[in-house]
Amino acid sequence: xxxxxxxxxxxxxxxxxxxxxxxxxxxxxxxxxxxxxxxxxxxxxxxxxxxxxxxxxxxxxxxxxxxxxxxxxxxxxxxxxxxxxxxxxxxxxxxxxxxxxxxxxxxxxxxxxxxxxxxxxxxxxxxxxxxxxxxxxxxxxxxxxxxxxxxxxxxxxxxxxxxxxxxxxxxxxxxxxxxxxxxxxxxxxxxxxxxxxxxxxxxxxxxxxxxxxxxxxxxxxxxxxxxxxxxxxxxxxxxxxxxxxxxxxxxxxxxxxxxxxxxxxxxxxxxxxxxxxxxxxxxxxxxxxxxxxxxxxxxxxxxxxxxxxxxxxxxxxxxxxxxxxxxxx
Amino acid sequence: xxxxxxxxxxxxxxxxxxxxxxxxxxxxxxxxxxxxxxxxxxxxxxxxxxxxxxxxxxxxxxxxxxxxxxxxxxxxxxxxxxxxxxxxxxxxxxxxxxxxxxxxxxxxxxxxxxxxxxxxxxxxxxxxxxxxxxxxxxxxxxxxxxxxxxxxxxxxxxxxxxxxxxxxxxxxxxxxxxxxxxxxxxxxxxxxxxxxxxxxxxxxxxxxxxxxxxxxxxxxxxxxxxxxxxxxxxxxxxxxxxxxxxxxxxxxxxxxxxxxxxxxxxxxxxxxxxxxxxxxxxxxxxxxxxxxxxxxxxxxxxxxxxxxxxxxxxxxxxxxxxxxxxxxx
Numbered sequence: 205x206x207x208x209x210x211x212x213x214x215x216x217x218x219x220x221x222x223x224x225x226x227x228x229x230x231x232x233x234x235x236x237x238x239x240x241x242x243x244x245x246x247x248x249x250x251x252x253x254x255x256x257x258x259x260x261x262x263x264x265x266x267x268x269x270x271x272x273x274x275x276x277x278x279x280x281x282x283x284x285x286x287x288x289x290x291x292x293x294x295x296x297x298x299x300x301x302x303x304x305x306x307x308x309x310x311x312x313x314x315x316x317x318x319x320x321x322x323x324x325x326x327x328x329x330x331x332x333x334x335x336x337x338x339x340x341x342x343x344x345x346x347x348x349x350x351x352x353x354x355x356x357x358x359x360x361x362x363x364x365x366x367x368x369x370x371x372x373x374x375x376x377x378x379x380x381x382x383x384x385x386x387x388x389x390x391x392x393x394x395x396x397x398x399x400x401x402x403x404x405x406x407x408x409x410x411x412x413x414x415x416x417x418x419x420x421x422x423x424x425x426x427x428x429x430x431x432x433x434x435x436x437x438x439x440x441x442x443x444x445x446x447x448x449x450x451x452x453x454x455x456x457x458x459x460x461x462x463x464x465x466x467x468x469x470x471x472x473x474x475x476x477x478x479x480x481x482x483x484x485x486x487x488x489x490x491x492x493x494x495x496x497x498x499x500x501x502x503x504x505x506x507x508x509x510x511x512x513x514x515x516x517x518x519x520x521x522x523x524x525x526x527x528x529x530x531x532x533x
Numbered sequence: 534x535x536x537x538x539x540x541x542x543x544x545x546x547x548x549x550x551x552x553x554x555x556x557x558x559x560x561x562x563x564x565x566x567x568x569x570x571x572x573x574x575x576x577x578x579x580x581x582x583x584x585x586x587x588x589x590x591x592x593x594x595x596x597x598x599x600x601x602x603x604x605x606x607x608x609x610x611x612x613x614x615x616x617x618x619x620x621x622x623x624x625x626x627x628x629x630x631x632x633x634x635x636x637x638x639x640x641x642x643x644x645x646x647x648x649x650x651x652x653x654x655x656x657x658x659x660x661x662x663x664x665x666x667x668x669x670x671x672x673x674x675x676x677x678x679x680x681x682x683x684x685x686x687x688x689x690x691x692x693x694x695x696x697x698x699x700x701x702x703x704x705x706x707x708x709x710x711x712x713x714x715x716x717x718x719x720x721x722x723x724x725x726x727x728x729x730x731x732x733x734x735x736x737x738x739x740x741x742x743x744x745x746x747x748x749x750x751x752x753x754x755x756x757x758x759x760x761x762x763x764x765x766x767x768x769x770x771x772x773x774x775x776x777x778x779x780x781x782x783x784x785x786x787x788x789x790x791x792x793x794x795x796x797x798x799x800x801x802x803x804x805x806x807x808x809x810x811x812x813x814x815x816x817x818x819x820x821x822x823x824x825x826x827x828x829x830x831x832x833x834x835x836x837x838x839x840x841x842x843x844x845x846x847x848x849x850x851x852x853x854x855x856x857x858x859x860x861x862x
Contacts, residue, residue: 253793427788441805449788457784459756459775462800464582469798471791476770 261302
C-alpha cells in the first residue's frame with residue numbers, strides 16, 4: 205500500500221509490487237495482521253511528526269512471519285530467524301518501512317518475536333500501546349505504588365495499556381472518557397476510577413478521588429484547552445505527559461498554576477524509548493514480562509479486511525472504537 | 534512598612550509600630566539592609582502567587598542583627614543566638630513576616646547566619662538569587678559538566694547567581710539580555726556567551742554556540758511568546774524552567790516542538806526548595822559553600838535609602854538595574 209498525496213483515506217492505494225533487496229540490517233516480513241494507529245491517520249493527512257516523501261508507504265504495527273534476513277541480521281540479532289512469528293515495533297520511518305501490505309521490510313532492531321500466548325491480532329497490538337504508555341508512566345515518570353495516574357482518552361489502545369501498567373505498578377488509575385458509553389468497559393479493564401468528562405466536572409472529580417491531592421502523573425492524548433483542567437487536576441510537583449493532540453486547538457501553557465504547583469509538562473513520544481538503546485531494551489523486557497505474567501492483554505475492538513483498510517482508518521477517526529482496530533491480510 | 538491596598542509604589546506606607554510578641558518558632562531581627570525582589574513588586578501589585586491580606590507587611594530579604602528568639606528556637610535551631618548577624622531566606626509569607634522595616638519577625642527556619650566575608654548589602658542579596666537558581670539548575674535540573682545552560686534576563690540578581698552556579702558545575706552559560714548595555718557586565722561576571730536578543734536571532738545564536746544541539750537547560754524569567762523561541766533553542770529532551778513571567782502576554786505551549794524533542798517545561802519557584810526539608814538543607818549548604826569558596830559574589834546594582842524604597846521599587850520596574858537593588862535602613 206502506498207500514498208502519493210496527503211488527504212482522506214481514499215489516498216491509500218493498493219498496488220502490486222515486489223519487495224526490494226534487503227539492506228544488511230533489514231528483514232522481510234510476510235504480514236498476516238496490521239494494528240492501526242492514530243499516528244498513521246495523521247501521517248496520511250500530513251499532520252504527523254514524520255512528513256511523507258512520495259510515494260510513501262504507511263503503517264507501524266504488524267504481526268507476521270519473518271521470511272528473510274539481511275546479511276548482518278544473523279550476527280547482530282541472533283534471536284531472529286526465518287520462520288519466526290514476529291511483531292514490528294514502531295521505531296522506524298513509515299515512509300520507508302510502512303507495514304500496510306502483504307509484506308513489509310523493517311530494520312531488524314524494530315522486530316521482536318511474538319509471544320506464543322498472543323494471537324496474530326494481539327501480536328499486532330502490543331508495541332505502540334504498551335511501549336508508549338510504559339515510556340511515560342514508568343521509564344520517564346517513575347510512577348510509584350500508591351500514586352494516582354490520570355489517563356485521558358483512556359479507551360484507546362494506548363489508554364488501555366496505560367491502565368494495565370498503572371495496575372502492575374501498584375498505583376491507582378483514573379480513566380477519562382467523553383461519554384458514558386465506554387465507562388463499564390474501562391472499569392472491566394481494571395480502571396480504578398472512571399470520569400465521564402461530558403457529565404462530570406473533571407477537576408472536582410479528581411480532587412475528590414485523590415482527597416484533594418491531585419493526580420501525580422497525567423498521561424494525556426488530547427492537549428488543547430483541556431490542558432488547563434488537567435493542570436488543575438494535577439498534584440503539587442505533578443507531571444503531565446502529552447503524547448497526542450486529539451484537540452486541534454491551541455494549547456495554552458498554564459503558567460500561574462505551573463508556578464504555584466511546580467508542574468512539569470512534557471511533550472512525549474515513544475521514540476524517546478525506541479531511539480535509546482538502554483531504555484528500549486528495558487522497555488521490551490517490561491512489556492514481554494507483563495504479557496508473560498498475563499497482566500497485559502491487548503484489547504481488540506474490531507477486525508477489518510485488508511480491502512477495507514480505508515474504512516478502518518475512517519472508523520478510527522470517528523473515535524467510536526474501544527481498543528485496537530486490526531486489519532487482516 | 535505596611536500596605537493597605539494593591540497598587541503603585543505609593544501604597545507603601547511607613548508607620549510606627551512595636552514588634553508583636555514572638556511565637557515560639559519566631560525570631561526578631563533588627564534590620565540593617567533590605568534586598569529587593571521582583572516578587573515584592575508583584576506582591577504590592579496583587580499579582581504575586583501569595584495574595585495580600587490587609588494590612589499587609591511586605592519584603593523577603595534582609596540582613597541584620599538577631600535581637601530575640603521565641604521560646605522553642607534555642608532547642609530547634611541551636612545555631613542561632615541573639616547578637617548574630619543574620620540573613621532571611623524567603624520561604625515565609627510576606628503578608629505576615631515581610632521584612633521592609635526597622636525590625637522583622639520571621640520563622641527561625643528561614644533565618645541563617647550571614648557569612649563573615651559578606652557585607653550587610655551582600656548578606657541581603659544571597660538567598661533569593663542563589664537558592665532560586667540552585668533549585669532549578671542543580672537540585673531539579675541536575676545539570677552536569679559540559680552542558681549548556683541558557684539564562685534569560687541574565688542581568689537580574691537571580692540571573693547573575695545562575696551564571697556562577699553554571700560555572701561552578703563545569704557547564705557553559707549562555708546569557709540573554711535585551712540590549713547591548715549589559716553585555717560586557719555579563720561577560721565580566723563569567724557568562725560564557727551573551728546573546729543580545731534585540732540585535733541577534735536567539736535560536737540561530739544558540740544553535741551556533743551549541744553546534745546545533747541546543748541548550749540542555751533553560752532557566753527563564755520571561756515566559757509569554759518568548760517561550761516558542763526558547764523551545765526552538767532547546768536540546769532534545771532538554772528542560773525549560775520558567776520561574777518568572779516578565780512578559781505579561783499569554784504563554785502558548787509549544788506542542789509540536791515539545792513532542793518532537795521530548796521537551797520538559799516546568800513552572801518553578803524557590804519554594805520547591807525551601808518547603809522540602811532535605812532540599813532546603815542541601816541548598817543552604819550549597820550556597821554557603823559557594824560563598825566560602827569565593828565563587829558566589831552577590832552583585833549589588835545600587836543602594837537606596839529606606840525613605841526612598843518606593844523609588845527603589847520603581848527603579849526595579851524600569852528593568853535598568855544590573856544585579857541587586859539594596860535599601861539601607
